[in-house]
Amino acid sequence: MELSLTQFVTLDGVYQAPGGPQEDPSGGFTHGGWSAPYGDADFGAFMTEVFGKVDAFLLGRRTYEIFAGYWPKVTDPTDPIATTLNSLPKYVVSTHLDSAGWGPAEILRGDLVKEVTALKESPGRELQVHGSGNLAQGLLAAGLIDTMHLLTFPVLLGTGKRLFTEDVQPTGFDLTDSRTTASGVVIATYRNAGAPKYGSLE
Numbered sequence: 001m002e003l004s005l006t007q008f009v010t011l012d013g014v015y016q017a018p019g020g021p022q023e024d025p026s027g028g029f030t031h032g033g034w035s036a037p038y039g040d041a042d043f044g045a046f047m048t049e050v051f052g053k054v055d056a057f058l059l060g061r062r063t064y065e066i067f068a069g070y071w072p073k074v075t076d077p078t079d080p081i082a083t084t085l086n087s088l089p090k091y092v093v094s095t096h097l098d099s100a101g102w103g104p105a106e107i108l109r110g111d112l113v114k115e116v117t118a119l120k121e122s123p124g125r126e127l128q129v130h131g132s133g134n135l136a137q138g139l140l141a142a143g144l145i146d147t148m149h150l151l152t153f154p155v156l157l158g159t160g161k162r163l164f165t166e167d168v169q170p171t172g173f174d175l176t177d178s179r180t181t182a183s184g185v186v187i188a189t190y191r192n193a194g195a196p197k198y199g200s201l202e
Contacts, residue, residue, distance in 0.1 A: 001124040003058070003116065004147040005136050006050055007163060008035050011152060014160035015133045018153075023066060024161075031157045038153055042181035050149060051084045055124035058116065060132035061094035068102035091119060091127075093135050113142050120144070133161055143169045146192050147176075154184040172196040 008018040017023040017032030025032060059067065067085060074082035090105040093115075097107050108115045116139065119127055126147075129136055139145050173190035180186050 001055060001120055001122055001127040002146045003120055003127050003129070003139070003144055004050075004053075004149065005129045005139065005145050006047075006149040006151070007131065007133075007136060008151045008153060009163055010034060010155050010157050010160075012156050012158065013162040013164055014157045015131070015136075015163045016160040018131075019066070024062065027159075027161070029160050031160060034155050034157065035153055038181070038183040038185050040181055040183045042179070043151075043183070043185060046151075046179070046181070046187055048080050050128070051081050053126045054084060054088060054128045056089040056091065056119070056122075056127050057085070058091045058093070058119065058127050058129050058132075058135070060135035061092060061097055062134075063130065063132040064090065064092045064094075064097075064100070064102070064105075066131075072102055091115075093132075112138050113144070116142075116144055133163060136163065137165055137168070140164075140168050140171075143171060143192075148173065148190045148192075150188050150190065152186045152188070154186075170196050 007015060009015050016029050017025065018035035019033065020036070021032040023032050071082050071085045077083060090100070090102070091108050092100050092105055093108045093112065095109055100107055129139065172193040172195060174193045175188060176191045177189040178187065
């Protein structure tokens with residue numbers, strides 16, 4: 001399976017708590033819910049498109065718990081995102097969870113690179129990561145992301161957890177698609193192109 005990451009970030013690279021004030025207030029973060037005002041038909045159409053390509057999910061513990069508190073309650077059989085999330089396998093990277101009640105689900109406790117590499121070797125279309133900032137950082141550091149959907153929202157926060165850290169593996173990407181929603185969210189899809197290419201402007 002291909003490994004794809006769909007991540008919401010602000011203009012200054014913050015990924016923390018896009019969905020609501022109580023999603024992740026750690027570190028005294030008071031800006032939770034910054035993505036909510038920008039949800040429109042264009043945004044919804046893109047997310048439906050992404051979920052139409054998935055065969056399994058790879059999630060961090062916090063994102064799994066947030067999703068598990070919401071999506072099982074959405075029982076409309078015509079909702080493409082709810083039906084997909086509720087029915088497909090979910091692999092949860094965690095050393096703290098004792099069980100995963102929102103299934104089908106399996107907890108991954110071993111070496112991240114080995115576990116994810118084995119999943120990628122399984123048959124199927126996409127293994128998708130949504131949110132899961134800490135997990136995403138580990139996958140980026142290991143160079144395991146094949147495709148990255150980066151949704152950049154037109155807001156600056158100044159504080160909060162940032163997606164790209166100093167230990168990220170240097171990687172070049174090809175821009176394979178870009179669009180802008182009516183509310184101003186820039187959606188860019190990047191394909192892993194291996195090591196960066198360098199040159200000189202002299």
